Amino acid sequence: MALTQTQQFYPGMGLTTTKAPFIEVARSRGELYIEQPYELYSEENHEAWRRLYARIQDRWQRYATEKFLEGVSKLCLDPNRVPRLDDVNQFLAPLTGFKAKAVSGYVPAYIFFDCLRRREFPTTITVRDINSLDYLPEPDIFHDIAGHVPMHTDKRFADTLVRFGEAAHTAARLVQEIKDPELQVQRIISITRALARFFWFTIEFGLMRGRNGELKVYGSGLLSSYGEIAHAIESPEVQRYPIQLEWVINQYFEIDHYQPLLFIVDSFDHLFDLVDQLERWMLEGKLNNVAPGEPTMSEEDIRSFLEAVVD
Numbered sequence: 645m646a647l648t649q650t651q652q653f654y655p656g657m658g659l660t661t662t663k664a665p666f667i668e669v670a671r672s673r674g675e676l677y678i679e680q681p682y683e684l685y686s687e688e689n690h691e692a693w694r695r696l697y698a699r700i701q702d703r704w705q706r707y708a709t710e711k712f713l714e715g716v717s718k719l720c721l722d723p724n725r726v727p728r729l730d731d732v733n734q735f736l737a738p739l740t741g742f743k744a745k746a747v748s749g750y751v752p753a754y755i756f757f758d759c760l761r762r763r764e765f766p767t768t769i770t771v772r773d774i775n776s777l778d779y780l781p782e783p784d785i786f787h788d789i790a791g792h793v794p795m796h797t798d799k800r801f802a803d804t805l806v807r808f809g810e811a812a813h814t815a816a817r818l819v820q821e822i823k824d825p826e827l828q829v830q831r832i833i834s835i836t837r838a839l840a841r842f843f844w845f846t847i848e849f850g851l852m853r854g855r856n857g858e859l860k861v862y863g864s865g866l867l868s869s870y871g872e873i874a875h876a877i878e879s880p881e882v883q884r885y886p887i888q889l890e891w892v893i894n895q896y897f898e899i900d901h902y903q904p905l906l907f908i909v910d911s912f913d914h915l916f917d918l919v920d921q922l923e924r925w926m927l928e929g930k931l932n933n934v935a936p937g938e939p940t941m942s943e944e945d946i947r948s949f950l951e952a953v954v955d
């Protein structure tokens with residue numbers, strides 16, 4: 645079989661997280677949005693996907709929220725092969741308008757939220773190394789497609805992501821009106837920190853009350869982690885509290901170990917209303933001085949808010 649042009653440039657190298665020359669080249673060229681070069685996935689990449697997908701099935705049945713399980717069946721993911729984003733989008737887009745969009749790596753904060761506003765989900769296309777299938781701090785396609793995208797099939801959840809995008813848009817508008825450059829940067833850091841914390845403790849690591857009052861997982865960081873999904877629900881080491889906005893926006897977090905603190909929402913209507921409230925608080929100035937600490941904002945994150953087109 646003749647090699648495609650992409651295969652000729654990157655022969656047999658695969659698309660493994662942190663070891664993919666195709667991704668490094670795209671990043672060095674400043675290309676954020678990329679095509680998914682499907683032919684580059686190695687058999688080892690497909691095998692990593694197969695193992696990740698197979699071993700988590702029982703845990704999803706046991707711990708995931710119903711909406712997530714419905715989403716998984718609606719997406720018709722192939723258990724044996726890394727998904728093609730085009731195939732995923734064929735099932736996803738008619739349901740909520742969301743589409744997975746391939747990116748070469750980290751997406752600066754405003755650009756990330758703005759994608760959500762347009763119902764596009766920046767999606768990592770590399771697969772974690774087959775020798776380290778457990779949680780890794782970097783996202784990969786298993787986290788993004790198996791962990792996040794099934795939730796995007798739910799209308800209320802999808803609308804909530806769009807509200808996050810709108811809140812970021814409001815933030816960019818607010819900070820661009822500030823004349824003093826130092827104050828402007830301080831304000832971006834504080835507001836974005838609040839947004840990022842709220843996103844982390846809900847979309848990434850959120851718990852929800854199930855139909856019979858039992859705790860269920862809807863956060864994608866948990867849904868894509870074989871170990872942590874059980875730990876989040878079962879471990880006596882984890883503190884679980886009904887969500888409180890004022891707490892969440894002032895709570896730092898660390899990404900390199902299991903989360904010791906998780907927050908519970910009642911429903912996706914509840915979550916949607918909280919993003920509304922977050923935006924109101926932003927407008928009232930209540931996000932202007934949140935507690936310092938993680939996450940830190942990079943120069944790129946700050947610039948993304950300053951350069952945002954907000955009319």
Ligand SMILES: [Fe+2]
Nearest residue numbers: 783848864865
């Ligand atoms: Fe994520």
